[in-house]
Amino acid sequence: MPQAVARCANEADVIAVLAHAQKYNVPITPRCGGHGYAGYSTTTGIVIDVSPMNTITVGTGTATIGAGAKLIDVYDQLTAQGVAIPTGSCSSVGIAGITLGGGIGIVDRAYGLTCDNLISADVITADGKKITCNESNEPDLFWALRGGGGGNFGVVTSFTFKTHATSDITTLQASFPLDDLENVMSVWQAWPETLPDNIWGQAIVSWIGGGSPTVGIRVFCIGSQADAEPYWTKFLADVQSIPLGTSITTATYRSTMMGNCAGANMALCRSGQRNAFAASSDFFDVPVPETGWSKLKNFINESIVAGNFGMIILDLMGGVIDNFQPTDTAFIHRKAIFSAEYYTFFNGSAPNATVDAAQVWENSFRTVMKPWSTG
Numbered sequence: 001m002p003q004a005v006a007r008c009a010n011e012a013d014v015i016a017v018l019a020h021a022q023k024y025n026v027p028i029t030p031r032c033g034g035h036g037y038a039g040y041s042t043t044t045g046i047v048i049d050v051s052p053m054n055t056i057t058v059g060t061g062t063a064t065i066g067a068g069a070k071l072i073d074v075y076d077q078l079t080a081q082g083v084a085i086p087t088g089s090c091s092s093v094g095i096a097g098i099t100l101g102g103g104i105g106i107v108d109r110a111y112g113l114t115c116d117n118l119i120s121a122d123v124i125t126a127d128g129k130k131i132t133c134n135e136s137n138e139p140d141l142f143w144a145l146r147g148g149g150g151g152n153f154g155v156v157t158s159f160t161f162k163t164h165a166t167s168d169i170t171t172l173q174a175s176f177p178l179d180d181l182e183n184v185m186s187v188w189q190a191w192p193e194t195l196p197d198n199i200w201g202q203a204i205v206s207w208i209g210g211g212s213p214t215v216g217i218r219v220f221c222i223g224s225q226a227d228a229e230p231y232w233t234k235f236l237a238d239v240q241s242i243p244l245g246t247s248i249t250t251a252t253y254r255s256t257m258m259g260n261c262a263g264a265n266m267a268l269c270r271s272g273q274r275n276a277f278a279a280s281s282d283f284f285d286v287p288v289p290e291t292g293w294s295k296l297k298n299f300i301n302e303s304i305v306a307g308n309f310g311m312i313i314l315d316l317m318g319g320v321i322d323n324f325q326p327t328d329t330a331f332i333h334r335k336a337i338f339s340a341e342y343y344t345f346f347n348g349s350a351p352n353a354t355v356d357a358a359q360v361w362e363n364s365f366r367t368v369m370k371p372w373s374t375g
């Protein structure tokens with residue numbers, strides 16, 4: 001438990017908390033959306049809560065976003081002006097944590113990671129100094145902030161991003177039985193070789209509540225159904241499995257990104273629903289052979305027998321993400337074909353022992369996939 005949570009409304013507040021913490025030798029950690037998986041935004045000392053610094057100003061081709069803003073506000077305020085930045089899909093994630101860790105989202109193949117669109121950041125360093133870093137001023141700090149993780153290099157108070165104009169997004173979905181995992185994933189992971197950058201794809205393997213496990217494929221195309229259909233038709237033909245169902249819809253950028261939160265109670269979407277979860281993740285730079293997918297399928301089936309439920313979320317990478325070299329920013333996974341997140345969740349009151357046991361199980365997916373993953 002923290003000794004105190006300092007809700008900082010401006011840079012002077014952050015500087016004052018840092019000075020106090022140094023004087024009394026108290027550990028500090030910054031917090032934005034509180035969605036960090038490993039709990040690094042809490043401490044036994046003082047939490048520097050930046051969420052009151054959430055002002056968003058849209059300029060010409062840029063947006064300056066207070067480090068405390070939640071993604072729901074970023075999407076809401078930017079799309080209201082016909083622009084956006086590429087970022088994640090969970091409304092209550094904080095802009096600080098996601099940017100500092102990289103930032104994976106459904107338009108990344110077209111526009112890059114969230115951190116790739118960062119132009120500059122205002123940072124308060126441990127000695128209470130304010131630095132505006134960018135490509136030419138304090139470039140090493142700027143390098144580190146783009147994928148080097150939160151809380152490591154000072155307290156960011158504001159980010160300035162490059163924006164892009166929004167346009168409609170077509171969403172295409174199909175689901176297949178788990179039995180077809182090898183076919184579906186072999187075609188899916190080869191897809192980026194021929195996909196244009198305006199198309200991004202996700203595969204979600206899920207076995208929830210004892211139902212039949214499925215492999216869901218979701219594709220987001222910046223553009224119309226006609227833009228997406230040739231690639232989608234070829235994918236379905238190459239998979240050579242009969243889908244359990246398919247759907248195609250086109251919606252505005254705003255409603256695709258904000259989902260149920262578009263027009264809904266913004267406060268609820270900002271705070272989100274509190275769940276306990278266990279997760280682990282991997283990147284894959286080379287295609288997984290069919291034997292690898294079979295091994296994963298067997299492990300899922302064993303997990304189902306053991307009564308565990310869960311999800312594996314695989315996100316295609318490549319496109320503009322790959323225009324950067326691994327050492328250009330602190331986000332090194334530039335050559336990955338896809339990422340994988342092994343995930344399970346419980347309601348917020350689940351005992352710690354249950355969640356800890358699930359974490360051990362989730363980590364074991366990484367062991368199963370280790371022969372092909374890059375970590």
Ligand SMILES: Cc1cc2nc3c(=O)[nH]c(=O)nc-3n(C[C@H](O)[C@H](O)[C@H](O)COP(=O)(O)OP(=O)(O)OC[C@H]3O[C@@H](n4cnc5c(N)ncnc54)[C@H](O)[C@@H]3O)c2cc1C
Pocket residue numbers: 029030031032033034035036037040041050067087088089090092093094095096097098100101102103104105149150151152154155156157
């Ligand atoms: C439900 C859910 C959905 C997610 N969806 C996506 C997604 O679509 N795409 C994606 O890429 N990621 C996603 N993530 C992962 C998420 O981006 C990271 O966990 C991120 O670190 C969370 O940021 P936060 O600000 O909400 O968390 P916090 O826990 O507040 O912060 C995370 C880290 O950043 C540090 N930090 C916070 N504020 C500052 C600051 N102002 N200055 C310096 N350091 C700071 C913290 O100390 C901590 O180390 C998701 C996570 C969850 C739980």
